[in-house]
Amino acid sequence: MKDRKVHLVSLGCSKNLVDSEVMAALLAESGFQIIPRADEAEIIVINTCAFILPAKEESIDEILRMAEWKKKEKGVCTHLVVTGCLSQRYGKTLEAELPEVDLFLGTGEVPNIVRHIERLILEGSANCRSFIGRPAFLMDANRPRLLLTPFYSAYLKIAEGCSHHCSYCVIPSIRGKARSREVDDILREAESLAGKGVKEIILTAQDTTAYGRDLKGKPTLSKLLKELVSLRGIRWIRLLYTYPASVTEDLLQTIAEEEKICKYLDIPIQHIDNDILKAMNREGGSEQIRDVITKARSVIPDLALRTSLIVGFPGETRPKFNRLLAFIREARFDHLGVFTYSREEGTIAASFKSRITEKEKEVRRQLLMEEQAIISHEINHSLINSHQEVMIEGKSDDIPHFPFVGRCRRQTPDVDGITYVKGENLATGDIVNCRITAGGEYDLFAEKTTKDV
Numbered sequence: 445m446k447d448r449k450v451h452l453v454s455l456g457c458s459k460n461l462v463d464s465e466v467m468a469a470l471l472a473e474s475g476f477q478i479i480p481r482a483d484e485a486e487i488i489v490i491n492t493c494a495f496i497l498p499a500k501e502e503s504i505d506e507i508l509r510m511a512e513w514k515k516k517e518k519g520v521c522t523h524l525v526v527t528g529c530l531s532q533r534y535g536k537t538l539e540a541e542l543p544e545v546d547l548f549l550g551t552g553e554v555p556n557i558v559r560h561i562e563r564l565i566l567e568g569s570a571n572c573r574s575f576i577g578r579p580a581f582l583m584d585a586n587r588p589r590l591l592l593t594p595f596y597s598a599y600l601k602i603a604e605g606c607s608h609h610c611s612y613c614v615i616p617s618i619r620g621k622a623r624s625r626e627v628d629d630i631l632r633e634a635e636s637l638a639g640k641g642v643k644e645i646i647l648t649a650q651d652t653t654a655y656g657r658d659l660k661g662k663p664t665l666s667k668l669l670k671e672l673v674s675l676r677g678i679r680w681i682r683l684l685y686t687y688p689a690s691v692t693e694d695l696l697q698t699i700a701e702e703e704k705i706c707k708y709l710d711i712p713i714q715h716i717d718n719d720i721l722k723a724m725n726r727e728g729g730s731e732q733i734r735d736v737i738t739k740a741r742s743v744i745p746d747l748a749l750r751t752s753l754i755v756g757f758p759g760e761t762r763p764k765f766n767r768l769l770a771f772i773r774e775a776r777f778d779h780l781g782v783f784t785y786s787r788e789e790g791t792i793a794a795s796f797k798s799r800i801t802e803k804e805k806e807v808r809r810q811l812l813m814e815e816q817a818i819i820s821h822e823i824n825h826s827l828i829n830s831h832q833e834v835m836i837e838g839k840s841d842d843i844p845h846f847p848f849v850g851r852c853r854r855q856t857p858d859v860d861g862i863t864y865v866k867g868e869n870l871a872t873g874d875i876v877n878c879r880i881t882a883g884g885e886y887d888l889f890a891e892k893t894t895k896d897v
Contacts, residue, residue, distance in 0.1 A: 449483035456493025469588035638677030653690035756805030824883025867892030
């Protein structure tokens with residue numbers, strides 16, 4: 445198998461990206477070459493997402509696009525492998541619908557990628573084209589990773605699966621129940637990442653606030669954070685996917701007290717109307733959501749808040765939607781993402797009546813995003829003349845007089861805005877002190893100050 449060329453495509457969330465990094469590293473350790481170009485690859489691996497309809501459509505489109513390399517008369521691609529959530533969710537059904545694919549692997553097969561591909565090359569796919577078992581894989585520090593993120597920033601998956609039972613969600617059936625990693629194991633991986641030059645670690649899981657509940661001694665997310673801040677080399681620690689009903693005062697105090705932890709909190713609330721939250725089977729209600737936001741802002745000065753919402757859920761009447769719109773104006777999130785409800789087979793909500801048209805869902809999504817654009821612009825404008833640490837991500841030719849681009853602590857990769865920086869001789873991965881000079885709807889503009897970080 446030595447020197448066979450593999451191109452890997454990773455779709456979906458940060459949790460999926462970590463799985464892709466593990467598979468890439470395992471293949472590289474076994475002699476395969478991981479290459480960036482699909483047209484030069486003998487084997488193409490697509491790690492898919494299947495959370496909602498648009499994610500499934502993106503996965504199918506990418507599979508069909510990559511399959512074209514197998515069809516070319518003088519193409520080098522001989523095998524197409526599909527892994528991840530789409531395979532786990534639909535299993536053998538895909539075999540008939542996507543004959544272009546040689547092998548389908550579920551989410552539990554991440555550590556077995558080499559064995560599967562070697563067998564595929566030697567024996568072909570005639571006998572068995574799918575391996576979809578129990579989703580039991582849990583990341584650990586002994587697993588190698590070939591980082592697909594920039595060298596200075598990496599995701600750290602602290603748990604796998606989810607034990608919530610939201611009525612719209614398929615994740616528990618795809619990823620299994622919540623399973624936490626031991627604190628020492630996470631620390632070993634974080635230390636390894638720091639040794640490779642990683643300065644920012646981004647903690648991720650389906651629900652980071654559920655961390656430790658299934659472990660002996662029940663270590664909390666707050667305890668884990670306090671251990672992580674002691675590691676040398678790590679400069680920023682960022683926290684994603686915190687369940688609103690589980691955000692404790694202890695967690696907020698830890699974020700406020702520890703300088704390395706970004707004053708940034710991602711709290712996906714999904715909705716604010718109590719009837720909708722109950723139909724979604726979300727723990728807590730609108731009063732608790734408001735209390736968490738108020739408490740978070742009182743405990744953590746200069747907190748940047750992100751949330752995600754679902755519009756068009758069955759039973760979301762115009763008054764219920766207007767209640768959500770009014771709440772967005774009230775809460776003034778720094779960052780916000782909106783999904784239109786996707787009716788997913790196998791979920792409780794799939795049987796709900798009072799459905800809303802796709803056109804109306806999109807109208808409601810757009811109304812929320814237009815409101816958020818105004819709020820984001822106002823918040824960014826209020827940051828003018830404030831001093832922010834900025835992690836330089838590279839050069840930019842987009843805007844004259846701002847030759848560099850980066851992110852401040854208020855911005856998570858890919859989902860929030862960016863910061864354009866005026867300065868000289870800045871290197872990718874540097875963390876520099878900047879003064880904010882202007883703010884747009886989503887992006888910030890800054891100039892490097894003489895004070896180093």
